Amino acid sequence: MSAQPVDTAAVVSLVEDAVTAPSMHNAQPWKFVFREGDGTIELYGDSSRIMPQADPDNRALHLGCAAALFSLRLAAVHAGWQPVVRLLPDAHDPWYLAEIRLGELGSAELDLAAFHPALRRRHTSRFPFTDEEIPAAVQDGLCAEALLEGCRLALPDAWHIDEVLGLVHDSEYREATNPALRAETAGWTRTGAPGEGAPTEGIPADAFGPRQYGTSAPVRDFGAWRPVPDRESAAFERRPNIALLGTSGDTPATGVRGAQRPLRTGRPWIGARRGSGR
Numbered sequence: 001m002s003a004q005p006v007d008t009a010a011v012v013s014l015v016e017d018a019v020t021a022p023s024m025h026n027a028q029p030w031k032f033v034f035r036e037g038d039g040t041i042e043l044y045g046d047s048s049r050i051m052p053q054a055d056p057d058n059r060a061l062h063l064g065c066a067a068a069l070f071s072l073r074l075a076a077v078h079a080g081w082q083p084v085v086r087l088l089p090d091a092h093d094p095w096y097l098a099e100i101r102l103g104e105l106g107s108a109e110l111d112l113a114a115f116h117p118a119l120r121r122r123h124t125s126r127f128p129f130t131d132e133e134i135p136a137a138v139q140d141g142l143c144a145e146a147l148l149e150g151c152r153l154a155l156p157d158a159w160h161i162d163e164v165l166g167l168v169h170d171s172e173y174r175e176a177t178n179p180a181l182r183a184e185t186a187g188w189t190r191t192g193a194p195g196e197g198a199p200t201e202g203i204p205a206d207a208f209g210p211r212q213y214g215t216s217a218p219v220r221d222f223g224a225w226r227p228v229p230d231r232e233s234a235a236f237e238r239r240p241n242i243a244l245l246g247t248s249g250d251t252p253a254t255g256v257r258g259a260q261r262p263l264r265t266g267r268p269w270i271g272a273r274r275g276s277g278r
Helices: 008-018 059-078 110-118 136-148 158-176 179-186 252-258
Strands: 030-035 040-045 081-087 096-104 151-154 211-213 233-235 244-247
Touching (some): 008 040, 030 059, 040 059, 059 081, 059 096, 059 110, 059 252, 096 252, 158 179
Parallel strands (some): 211 233
Antiparallel strands (some): 030 040, 040 096, 081 096, 151 244
8 A cells, every 4th residue: 555645734633643642640741843854753752841740750751752652653554654663763852752754554553543533532531440350361462462562561469459559549648748749730730710721731620530439449639639619429449450561671762662552452441541641
């Protein structure tokens, strides 16, 4: 299949799909630049959207940009192009995260096109989930997909889940006692009060989800310090399913690489789990 000519209008459409990706606090910390001369799309991290308190090493920024990169790849295949990606192409510019060239579509990534309809339906759910068991075949498939990108997906057993939840709740306590971090988080949440930031950025109140009875689920409560009128409460899963994704290192390169593959699950009821965007 021959690649179509790459023009600005087509690239705008691809980027519109790409920016539906999740990111920490829905900060959307990315910039896309189209070099019309050679048809190259460049992805940059947006240093104006860093979070010094919650993300001092910009790790979450890299993960969000990687999710946008994956969404761009998916949109490109759906539109009939083969995206050829080079990560961190300029050692002198740490914010230049990826270069994407669009070429003739081969068979290697044709399966990505099937996931295109999910891009604009994806959203983070902070509501209770069912206690449905995840089939072993699905778990194995998710782990195999992670390995294809040099990552490891771990699905902890009951004992380890308790350990993970303990770490999550310890982190929540540390956040609650850190005024600077609380102020930073408040700057990225929207309750409709006067003086807040742009309504298209950050986490809106309707995405906070209900307050939970007890502390069983690893769901961050963005309304804990900013009251939301008529917000309901709900009982969450007693023992939630948790998946832990790890890379061999903790560098921008491994972060950008590792945050892409897990979206290729084809299972919205898993993929939507406690995401980091809206």
